Amino acid sequence: MTAQTFELNGVRVLELPAEGPRLREALDLISLASEHQADLVAIPVGRLDEAFFKLASGVAGELVQKFVNYRLRLAILGDISAQVAESNALRGFVIEANRGHQLWFLEDREALAARLR
Numbered sequence: 001m002t003a004q005t006f007e008l009n010g011v012r013v014l015e016l017p018a019e020g021p022r023l024r025e026a027l028d029l030i031s032l033a034s035e036h037q038a039d040l041v042a043i044p045v046g047r048l049d050e051a052f053f054k055l056a057s058g059v060a061g062e063l064v065q066k067f068v069n070y071r072l073r074l075a076i077l078g079d080i081s082a083q084v085a086e087s088n089a090l091r092g093f094v095i096e097a098n099r100g101h102q103l104w105f106l107e108d109r110e111a112l113a114a115r116l117r
Contacts, residue, residue: 005036008109009116014038015077015109022049026066033072041067042112045078053083053090060093064103075104075112 004015014033016023023029023043033041051057067074084091097103106112 003032003036005038008113011040011073011116012036012038013040013042013075013112015042016044016047018044018046020047023047023063024049026063030066030070030072034070038072040073040075040116042075042077042109045076045080048076053080053087055087055089055093068102073102073104075106075115077106077108077112079107080105 002017002020004017006013006015014036016029029041029043049059051059052063053060055061064074080090080094084094094105098105104112104115106115
């Protein structure tokens with residue numbers, strides 16, 4: 001899993017590349033973040049399994065809970081408008097997540113930089 005580590009407004013970010021297999025296991029990613037001493041992990045939306053966006057599947061909840069347990073912040077980067085349009089539950093989840101500090105759904109790295117100011 002090749003990832004890029006960089007600083008954004010004083011926060012060490014581990015960003016996965018857009019290309020690559022869909023994520024299956026959060027613990028591997030959390031371990032990689034720990035190796036790179038990252039405070040926040042940025043995942044391109046295309047790397048997530050479609051089940052992540054179907055809240056009833058529990059995939060999103062399980063992934064987010066593991067990040068919370070390890071005190072790592074998470075940013076999902078990319079356009080999720082199609083998924084949000086299909087699900088009121090997901091829309092509410094995204095709105096609530098973006099109000100907090102643990103999980104954000106953002107368009108791109110520039111939006112992440114703005115959020116971290």
